[in-house]
Amino acid sequence: MGYSTFLSPGKIGTLELKNRAVFPPMGSGFPNLDGTVSKRLIDYHVRRVQGGCGMNIVEIASVHYTSQGPAILGAYDDRFIPGLSELASAIKNAGGVACLQIWHGGRQTSGSPFNGQPWAPSSIPCPLICETPHSMTIDEVKEVIASYGDAALRAKKAGFDAIEIHGAHGYLIDCFLNPYSNTRSDEFGGSLENRARFGCEVIKDVRSKVGKDYPVLMRMSASENVSGGIVLQDAIEAAKLYEAAGIDALDISQGCYGAMPYTVPPYYYPIGVNVYNASQIKKNTSIPMIVAGRITTPDLAEEILSTGKADFISLGRIQLADPDFVKKTAEDRVDDIIKCVSCDQGCVERMFQGFGASCVFNPLTGREGEITVTPAENKEKVLVIGGGPGGLEAARVASERGHDVTLFEKTVKLGGQYLLAGFAPNKGVFSDAAMHMGYRAQKAGVDVKLYTTATPERIKALNPDVVIVATGSDPAMPPIPGIKNANVFEARSVISTESYIEADKVVVIGGGLVGLEASEILTEQGKKVSIVEMLDEIGKDLEMYIKPYSIGFITKHNIPTYIKSKCVEIGDSYVLIDREGEQLKLECGAVIMATGARSNTAVADMVKELGYECHVIGDAVKPSKVLDAIWAGNEIGRTI
Numbered sequence: 001m002g003y004s005t006f007l008s009p010g011k012i013g014t015l016e017l018k019n020r021a022v023f024p025p026m027g028s029g030f031p032n033l034d035g036t037v038s039k040r041l042i043d044y045h046v047r048r049v050q051g052g053c054g055m056n057i058v059e060i061a062s063v064h065y066t067s068q069g070p071a072i073l074g075a076y077d078d079r080f081i082p083g084l085s086e087l088a089s090a091i092k093n094a095g096g097v098a099c100l101q102i103w104h105g106g107r108q109t110s111g112s113p114f115n116g117q118p119w120a121p122s123s124i125p126c127p128l129i130c131e132t133p134h135s136m137t138i139d140e141v142k143e144v145i146a147s148y149g150d151a152a153l154r155a156k157k158a159g160f161d162a163i164e165i166h167g168a169h170g171y172l173i174d175c176f177l178n179p180y181s182n183t184r185s186d187e188f189g190g191s192l193e194n195r196a197r198f199g200c201e202v203i204k205d206v207r208s209k210v211g212k213d214y215p216v217l218m219r220m221s222a223s224e225n226v227s228g229g230i231v232l233q234d235a236i237e238a239a240k241l242y243e244a245a246g247i248d249a250l251d252i253s254q255g256c257y258g259a260m261p262y263t264v265p266p267y268y269y270p271i272g273v274n275v276y277n278a279s280q281i282k283k284n285t286s287i288p289m290i291v292a293g294r295i296t297t298p299d300l301a302e303e304i305l306s307t308g309k310a311d312f313i314s315l316g317r318i319q320l321a322d323p324d325f326v327k328k329t330a331e332d333r334v335d336d337i338i339k340c341v342s343c344d345q346g347c348v349e350r351m352f353q354g355f356g357a358s359c360v361f362n363p364l365t366g367r368e369g370e371i372t373v374t375p376a377e378n379k380e381k382v383l384v385i386g387g388g389p390g391g392l393e394a395a396r397v398a399s400e401r402g403h404d405v406t407l408f409e410k411t412v413k414l415g416g417q418y419l420l421a422g423f424a425p426n427k428g429v430f431s432d433a434a435m436h437m438g439y440r441a442q443k444a445g446v447d448v449k450l451y452t453t454a455t456p457e458r459i460k461a462l463n464p465d466v467v468i469v470a471t472g473s474d475p476a477m478p479p480i481p482g483i484k485n486a487n488v489f490e491a492r493s494v495i496s497t498e499s500y501i502e503a504d505k506v507v508v509i510g511g512g513l514v515g516l517e518a519s520e521i522l523t524e525q526g527k528k529v530s531i532v533e534m535l536d537e538i539g540k541d542l543e544m545y546i547k548p549y550s551i552g553f554i555t556k557h558n559i560p561t562y563i564k565s566k567c568v569e570i571g572d573s574y575v576l577i578d579r580e581g582e583q584l585k586l587e588c589g590a591v592i593m594a595t596g597a598r599s600n601t602a603v604a605d606m607v608k609e610l611g612y613e614c615h616v617i618g619d620a621v622k623p624s625k626v627l628d629a630i631w632a633g634n635e636i637g638r639t640i
């Protein structure tokens with residue numbers, strides 16, 4: 001497929017972009033704690049420009065002191081201009097286009113940084129922030145409107161080519177637009193026209209300060225996805241009003257904090273999740289449309305553009321995974337583009353955990369100025385044992401640096417647990433990504449030996465200088481009476497379809513991600529499933545963006561759950577559990593164990609005994625998330 005539309009120039013107002021790729025605004029956690037620009041933020045943006053991206057929209061920058069927080073960019077005071085100027089210059093000097101997203105968080109931000117209450121149209125708390133907001137007076141409404149214009153002018157003075165007003169995701173402008181969060185009875189509440197007035201006044205104030213030719217974009221949620229929130233038809237009407245107020249382009253997303261996953265849609269949403277909404281808004285307006293949300297291949301981007309559904313494509317997480325997305329597309333190297341599986345683990349979840357956004361598959365993201373991968377000083381013979389994600393990453397990086405790398409994989413497949421994870425509902429992309437890691441390792445020159453168990457003889461025959469052990473983990477089977485019964489299966493084998501469960505009634509022991517995925521598969525097969533969990537909550541280990549789906553599935557299917565409960569005995573047709581001292585007998589024909597994992601340490605012990613230099617990584621050290629395995633593989637690959 002050709003990518004002529006995607007790679008062709010496009011215009012937003014007076015601004016010309018060299019192609020249709022946009023790096024959308026993504027709160028990174030990289031700014032300094034005081035809201036000024038850091039070198040880390042600059043390096044991260046410049047890297048995406050070097051990868052060929054048409055326009056970088058820099059993340060949320062606060063317009064007013066009532067919307068601030070640690071490591072959130074500031075644009076509410078002139079003292080932020082020098083740093084913003086450095087960032088804009090760096091993006092432009094690298095050949096890019098710099099746009100700044102200006103933002104007020106409204107009720108979706110805490111009041112504690114300024115020792116007050118968050119400001120909002122009405123005194124209705126956000127379900128996530130849980131702080132009762134202060135209902136803004138008319139004077140305060142006017143003050144904040146003016147602060148958007150002032151911030152836009154600062155961005156212009158700092159050298160940004162454009163600004164984007166954040167009118168999406170439940171933040172202040174969107175909060176005004178939605179009747180569930182705006183119950184005002186003045187000219188800013190009531191009818192849709194009144195609720196959109198705040199956004200329109202912001203646009204007009206910005207326009208009056210930056211001038212008629214300066215490109216002004218607006219991001220909006222085409223659907224709020226909460227009860228009482230706007231739907232597409234409302235968004236179309238609001239978009240028309242915003243256009244009339246003077247914006248040059250719209251950037252379409254969806255969701256808010258009450259429907260958080262929609263804002264950064266995980267793998268259980270369809271690809272191109274916002275494209276239909278964008279196309280409908282485009283039909284009803286006459287300004288360029290940018291669309292975001294699970295557009296991760298050049299083919300999909302080209303299809304959206306060439307069929308006129310949108311004019312520009314936001315490539316967010318995929319450019320965290322692979323900053324060279326555009327370059328590789330232009331150079332006909334599409335197969336080399338690193339996959340983004342929409343897991344949210346390494347990017348948005350990590351950012352909210354305070355580590356800064358990055359990517360499971362690319363630990364260099366966010367550490368561009370810190371890590372350089374250099375050729376190996378001495379070419380060594382490296383043996384990697386284990387072809388899961390950690391082993392493949394270590395092998396690829398070491399091989400790219402010039403080492404002579406052999407990889408032993410005892411099965412016939414590369415990708416390890418990640419390949420199997422792809423058998424879980426909606427997670428086929430995980431298998432693709434696992435296979436792609438194998439492809440990249442082999443392309444880098446790794447000599448992959450499948451169906452090859454690491455024996456002392458084989459290791460001695462190869463006589464490596466360094467051995468990297470990435471043998472992963474096996475399911476942990478706790479010593480419960482009856483655990484060896486024929487009706488007991490481990491959850492991974494249910495997910496991978498290695499085990500077929502005949503029984504109609506099933507008890508799943510363990511309510512973490514693996515247990516929940518097995519439960520979902522079995523429920524879809526028509527079985528009556530119950531879940532037993534030792535902790536005080538089902539899905540306690542699940543990430544913020546993944547949890548709503550899994551918990552939603554349990555709720556929707558009325559799956560009985562037993563928390564604070566321990567399995568104490570397994571019989572042929574029952575499971576005995578102890579729930580805080582109370583014994584319960586659950587009837588079932590099969591028991592599925594999802595009780596965690598144990599490191600495979602035997603190979604590491606053997607290699608050490610043979611006297612080779614040995615590095616153990618990933619689950620073989622301690623069962624953990626795939627990010628830890630891949631990042632450990634990357635680190636050892638670039639340091640040996």
Ligand SMILES: Cc1cc2nc3c(=O)[nH]c(=O)nc-3n(C[C@H](O)[C@H](O)[C@H](O)COP(=O)(O)O)c2cc1C
Binds near residue numbers: 025168295348
């Ligand atoms: C780490 C992270 C931070 C984000 N922060 C913002 C933000 O500051 N402003 C915004 O409008 N959207 C934000 N988003 C949403 C993205 O701009 C984008 O719409 C979303 O990731 C979907 O696009 P994608 O599938 O291409 O990643 C963020 C997303 C991520 C992953």
Ligand code: SF4
Binds near residue numbers: 317321341345346358
């Ligand atoms: S961490 Fe997951 S969702 Fe985020 S960019 Fe990487 S692959 Fe995509």
